[in-house]
Amino acid sequence: MLPAPPTAGELPPAAPVNRTLQWTVWSALGLIVLGLLAGLVRQQWRAAERHGGGAALDHFNRVPDFSLTERSGQPFGSSELKGKVWLASFFFTACPGPCLRMNDRLQEIQHALDHDKHGDVRIVSFSIAPEMDTPEVLRKYAERFHASPSQWLFLTGDRTRIYDLAHEVFTLAVKKVDDPADPNAYVHSTRIALVDREGIVRGSFDATNPDGTPNDEVIQQVLTGVGELLREAPDAK
DSSP: OOOOOOOTTOOOOOOOOOHHHHHHHHHHHHHHHHHHHHHHHHHHHHHHHHHOOOOOOOOOOBOOOOEEEETTSSEEEGGGGTTOEEEEEEEOTTOOSHHHHHHHHHHHHHHHSOTTTOTTEEEEEEESOTTTOOHHHHHHHHHHTTOOTTTEEEEEOOHHHHHHIIIIISOOOEEEOOOTTOTTOEEEOOEEEEEOTTSBEEEEEETTOTTOOOHHHHHHHHHHHHHHHHHSOTTOO
């Protein structure tokens, strides 16, 4: 016996949704988008290498010797950055928004750097909440951004030393806010600093687009700066 047709105003029952197929399709689309973004950033890096063309980089403070602890639990000193071009940022793992956007930009920059070809480039992220951001916490956080253990370093350690580096060397704002309602209240810059092979700060770029600059343009600016420093002679002043 055939089922009765739906009466006026009555909708036929919805077809069952294949959740497995739905997740498979969305996952595949996500991988395609990530692949396209990674390809675009690599093209930007190759263009920056070929043409340069960025504004002349200035010379600011020299980074002094420091010794902190990497997410691996091993000591990490400034001596390990000698002869490298590197990017510096200040963040904390409980940061709800700005740090995520900044580290998203750094992840895209890391993807643009072929480690075999650009082994002289490092990314160094300093935690401004070192009591909370232990090596284990940093290790889990770094995994979210697929950070290479050899190319993208996450550092924790003495709070005073980290804040002195931020304020006196990189001239970036970093402050713990005394707020009883929020023990994780911090104010900090979202700029990414650029350091040359001689350990001299040469400039910085805001990773969170406060002036409306498109993300790909920010990444292009950083990659162009890195390319300029890689082309410099080691003793260029």
